[in-house]
Every structure is written in C-alpha cells, then in structure tokens.
C-alpha cells in the first residue's frame with residue numbers, strides 16, 4: 001500500500017470550505033435544536049397529559065431511530081408532499097430535529113436536578129410557577145445545562161458527517177469529491193479524520209475551560 | 221385567623237391525614253409535636269397549599285383557600301414558610317434572597333425592598349452578611365436568613381417546619397431566639413418542632429399529632445405535665 005499526499009495541497013480550499021460548512025451546519029442545528037429542545041422539554045414536563053405525551057413521544061422516537069434513517073426520511077419524504085429544499089436546508093432540518101430530541105433531555109434533566117425545595121420556597125413566597133421557573137429554577141438549571149449542551153455540539157460536529165449522503169457539501173462530502181477527482185480513496189479520508197479529530201479536541205478543550213469558568217463563578 | 225376543618229390528605233392509597241381540625245387565632249403560637257411520619261409537615265404544607273387537601277376545608281381570615289376560585293399566589297403571600305432545609309436561593313446573595321419576592325411578586329421598588337431587607341437582616345442579626353452567598357453562612361445563619369426572607373413578604377402567619385432539626389446543637393438557640401422575638405411581637409405562628417423547651421416557653425397551645433390525627437391538645441402545661449392520651453405519654457417518655 002502506498003500513501004501519496006502530494007496531490008492534496010491543491011485542494012486545501014475544498015477542505016476549508018468543508019470545515020466551514022460542517023461548523024456552520026452544526027452551530028445552526030444545535031442552536032435551532034436548543035430552541036426546539038426547550039419547547040419539547042417544557043411539553044414533556046407539562047401537567048397536561050396529551051402535551052406531555054407528545055413531548056415524550058418525540059424524544060423517544062428521535063432517540064430510538066438512527067440519524068441516517070431520519071435524514072433519509074426527511075430527504076425523500078418531504079418531496080412526496082411537494083416540498084423540495086436544497087440539501088443544506090434538509091441537513092439543517094434533520095440535524096435540528098435530531099438535536100432537539102437530545103437537547104430536550106439535557107434541559108429536562110438539568111431542570112429536574114434543581115432541588116425541588118427551590119420551587120417550594122419560591123411558591124411559598126407567592127411566586128407563580130412561571131415566575132419561579134424564570135427567576136429561581138432556570139438560572140440554576142443553566143449551570144447544569146450549558147456544559148451538556150456544549151457536549152452535544154461536539155457530538156453533532158462528528159455526527160453531522162452523515163449529511164454527506166444527501167449531497168450536502170460538508171467536510172466528509174468534500175473528501176468524497178476530492179477522491180473522485182484524484183483517484184486516491186484513502187488520503188482525503190485520513191486528512192478529514194485528522195481535521196475532525198482536531199476540531200473536536202479544540203472544542204472540547206474550549207468547553208472544559210468554559211465549564212471551569214462557570215464553576216469558579218459559582219459562588220455557592 | 222386560620223381554621224382547618226376535617227382535613228384529609230391521601231398520597232395514593234396512603235392516608236396521611238385522617239381528619240385534622242384546628243384553629244389558630246391572631247397572635248397565637250401553635251406548636252405541633254408528634255413522631256416522625258405522623259403528618260406534621262403535611263398539615264403545614266396543606267395550609268400553604270404546597271399539598272392539595274384531599275378532603276376538608278382550610279380558611280384564612282374567613283376565606284376558603286382550597287377553593288378552585290381562590291388565588292393561590294395571593295394567599296401564599298400572606299403565609300410565610302420556613303423549611304427544615306432552609307431552601308435559600310444558592311445563586312443569590314443574602315439581600316437578593318430577601319428582595320426577590322417583594323420586587324417580583326409585590327412589585328415593590330428595588331430600593332424600598334432593599335431598605336426593608338436591611339432592616340430584616342438587622343432584626344435577625346445578619347446585617348454584615350448582606351452580600352454573602354448562602355454557602356458562606358452557617359446553618360443557624362442560613363435559617364435566620366430564611367426567616368428574614370419569609371418576613372419580607374409581610375405575612376400574616378408564619379409556618380415553621382422543624383426549623384432547627386437540621387442544625388448543629390450550638391446553633392439551635394440563635395434561631396429559636398429569633399422565633400421567640402417574633403412571637404413576642406405578636407406574629408401568628410404555627411411551629412412544628414421537637415424543641416420542647418421552646419414549646420413550653422412560647423406556645424399558647426400545643427397539639428400532639430399521631431398517625432394523621434390530633435390525639436392531644438391543650439396549653440403547654442396541660443400537654444406536657446398531664447398528658448391524657450397514652451400515645452402522648454409514650455412519645456414523651458421516648459424523647460425526654
């Protein structure tokens with residue numbers, strides 16, 4: 001077996017494009033996923049049975065089926081209803097919906113990890129449920145939620161490579177393109193593996209730094 | 221002031237309160253004693269609607285509070301509660317713990333709320349702790365802060381659920397002293413406690429709860445010196 005990276009440097013721009021796309025896709029998806037996830041988490045915690053059932057069902061379905069299958073369903077399914085989006089949008093929809101399922105659990109467990117005594121004390125002072133949530137529970141829950149949310153971002157950075165199957169021009173897809181023009185199957189993959197590795201490493205490091213800051217700012 | 225009428229509370233199949241009736245007049249201090257698990261906390265929590273009564277009525281100043289139409293948040297403002305485990309807000313300083321509810325619930329000006337808070341901190345002997353976070357306070361200081369926080373809403377009644385049970389012995393007194401002072405000022409109080417000395421000294425009336433029922437009721441003198449019910453006698457023989 002002979003490795004030959006000599007033809008790779010001329011495709012630097014493609015790799016960079018791929019990196020940017022992958023980071024963009026991940027950022028947008030986790031951001032939308034966080035908002036959707038908050039809604040799903042609140043639904044799941046609702047005292048209205050139907051709403052809480054829908055929230056739980058959403059989480060179970062997302063977590064109980066492969067991401068690839070979810071993407072294919074959205075990619076092939078939406079056109080059946082006459083809705084046709086470019087690959088980028090499909091990628092974002094699929095990853096956001098997926099992320100929402102996981103983020104919902106992160107948020108729910110973050111909120112439930114707050115001592116129930118906090119809610120009782122708040123209510124006993126005359127605060128409504130939503131006031132207590134807003135001023136007392138959520139600010140404490142955020143300390144539990146943010147690190148896990150950052151972790152979700154790192155996971156999604158890697159998982160997002162799956163959108164290459166629908167032609168989305170992310171980092172993985174760029175490797176496929178480069179190997180098809182250079183006839184070198186292995187080298188581009190090694191390069192993107194290294195890039196993914198470095199990206200997750202860098203983001204994880206940043207994350208644990210941020211987490212430490214969060215804790216040291218914690219004056220409890 | 222407070223009237224509880226035939227209060228029942230079930231948790232699933234477990235019948236925790238089996239028809240509790242009591243009355244507390246304005247300025248009166250009622251002490252509730254009884255073995256662990258007898259339902260003392262549940263009585264207090266029902267009066268604050270932290271638990272919904274299964275059956276029976278609760279009136280505060282003539283208003284029935286366990287009523288669909290009653291405004292729970294308004295009622296709770298009138299009823300202060302102090303918990304065994306303080307339940308202070310760990311992410312806020314002492315003064316913010318006190319001002320949060322007056323500012324958000326009563327919409328009092330932040331500056332005015334702080335003035336009230338500083339007075340209350342003085343009252344409970346914590347004026348030098350206004351910017352401390354709860355983690356920096358001792359147990360006794362935490363509980364005094366929790367009392368100040370409840371008082372900031374200017375409640376008509378204060379409920380205390382074993383306020384000294386989680387404290388080291390040397391800190392019990394400082395909390396009881398604050399409570400005594402409060403009683404002397406005429407605050408209406410219902411206190412669940414195992415501090416029999418406090419009960420003798422401060423209570424106007426004592427009730428003994430066992431197995432979800434009031435089995436003995438009277439002045440401290442009557443209950444402590446001359447308990448009629450054998451279960452009360454047994455309880456005293458165990459703890460005294």
Ligand SMILES: Nc1ncnc2c1ncn2[C@@H]1O[C@H](COP(=O)(O)OP(=O)(O)O)[C@@H](O)[C@H]1O
Pocket residue numbers: 231234236254255256257258259260261262263
């Ligand atoms: N939320 C709850 N769900 C189920 N059982 C409960 C709940 N709260 C209290 N209980 C039960 O009710 C009984 C009385 O509890 P409590 O009022 O806390 O007693 P006390 O304060 O006198 O120790 C206990 O057996 C306790 O296990």
Ligand SMILES: [Mg+2]
Pocket residue numbers: 260261262381382
């Ligand atoms: Mg109790």
